[in-house]
Amino acid sequence: MKKYAALLLFAFLLNGCDDGDLIVETIDFETVTESAACDTTNTLIYKLKAQEALLLQLPNDKIINDNGTYEYPIDSKGNGLYRVVYRAFDGAITQNNICGAIPPSTPRVTEEWIATDGIITIQTTQIEPKNTNDDGTRITGYEHSIIINNVTFAKPSGDQTQARYVFGTYKTEVTPASLTFRTNTSGLAYSCTNVKRVYNYNNSFYLSIEDIDPELLKNEVTPSNQPRTSLITATMNKVFYKTAKADTGVFTEENICTPTSSSPVVAQSWTGQLGVAGEKGIIEVSTALVGTTYTHTIVLKNVILERGNSSFKLGSSFLLGKIEVNTAN
Template sequence: MKRFLGLLILSFCINSCDDGEFEIQSFDFSSIPATSCNGANASFFIYYTNNREALFLEIPASNFPPLVTATNNPRIVTISSTNKVTYRVYNGAVTSASICSTIPPASPVPVEEWIATSGVIEIITSVNRQTNETTGQSFITGYTHTIKLVNALFVKGDGNQQLFEELFLGDYVTSVDPPTISPSSPILKCGTNLNYIFQNSGKEVITLNTVVNLFVNDITPTGQPRTAVIDGADTKMAYKVYAANVPLPATFFCVIPEPANTVPPLLKTWIALNGSTANQTGIIEVTSVLFNPTTYRHTISLRKVTFAVDGVNFTFGDLYVLGTIDTQL
């Protein structure tokens, strides 16, 4: 159980006393996961509930980006009239339905409120992933944001005050969609240029740019694929995510470098890490067969290719069949 330290600041208001003792609230939400309301719009906020108690953090959703924070370098949000932290006690059990409702319900209603007037919110973000031990596939599923209030001064309407040097709150978890590209997604080339090909699946695109002649009209011997090692220069791969489905044909894929203002806009580019023949990583493998009397079919596989951006990475697995592309005699 995460612990917190609350220091009571003496109040000169006589109403803050009860039978000679000052009122102290626990504000204990350390083991309760955070929930959010209103998506990522301007009225977004996260909250915690514990029976009749609730704690609200009204800060922009942009404070929870899919970016891992560096060690000992949390994301800092200063508590203010804009970045609000509020604790409430209700006259009955409070639920997500009552908190996120556009029209507040008649019950329960707040009977006590403490507003943070100073301090900071510290957010540490780590990545969540799902790994298949058999195939080696490892996808990012989301991010965990660990939240702590530091030197947070809460003030009640009657003048009672309470200072928390450290107040640990439950984690807020955001999810991301794993790649949806599959071997059934088409692999296309730019005109007759087989040195630059791409695979499109809705909002996602994988590009391969290489000077190695991988697509030869010749059958490859069993167990001897043509190979190219990703090096960031002669052979490069990228996994790109756009804001909407990419219409085909998308001619901007065939422009190097890709234009800055594409339609739809490019959101994120994951770059394939350099590979190694010795370690059998980051390798493009192509096997070719005679599909019919006038067509060769080339199957493209990725051997331990890892894509990375912003300090996080994912891989399709130890040996992943990307798809096929045909060439004519």
């Protein structure tokens, strides 16, 4: 981020003049619908036209991947952490003119406007396409609509104030929730003997039901199409989806049931919304008996997982797996 701030200041001091090559009365980027960033830190976001650039500089944690409205003041008369800068050039420009470590000598900046006051408002909404095989959803990214309210630009001909300036839309991508369980031809789920937890998993994540209702796992056969049902509540049938932070290890049956200091660091933890009878957050269990082994098939019905202000739906009927109990032992 310091690199981008230095570049902005360097160009302003050396090139912030108007030689008449491009006369600018208003900043107009309406035809440029989406913004781009110099790198994944999202500290310098830009929009480009043939000979013009509009730049937004932020600290690296202010493009937030969560639904909501976020506001940041332009401070220090345009020289603070939040900056909006417009530039006109005397020739065609590309990303390299904006993001290069050493600014190219051409094209030159012929005019520069710096926002010295105003509020940067970012309205963020999740991008949530439906699955192709059911009515569940997965978050694939976020759309950030950026507006600058009550902005004052310091420009060569004098200050100019606008009540509302639409910077535009910037999109970020996220890795959709992975819910493909480890290879298991029998379709088994797993349980912990030391805690009331049933789960299924892969190396990078696990999906669990904590404090599962013991009535759901009774060793009694259920009639056809008449599963036992129970709701997600604040104290029972709590559903969690947890992911492992990259390069901190993998999930195993041992560390899911008994976390240790060597267990992977949890990167994200999503929680199942509380259930509503007949609508959402329902746990269903069907029980069959073969010989001396009861098989409990666990299905999550209309379960919605949430984290912060974001949420996605597992599906109308999501199979967690089967728990086998051999009563001969």
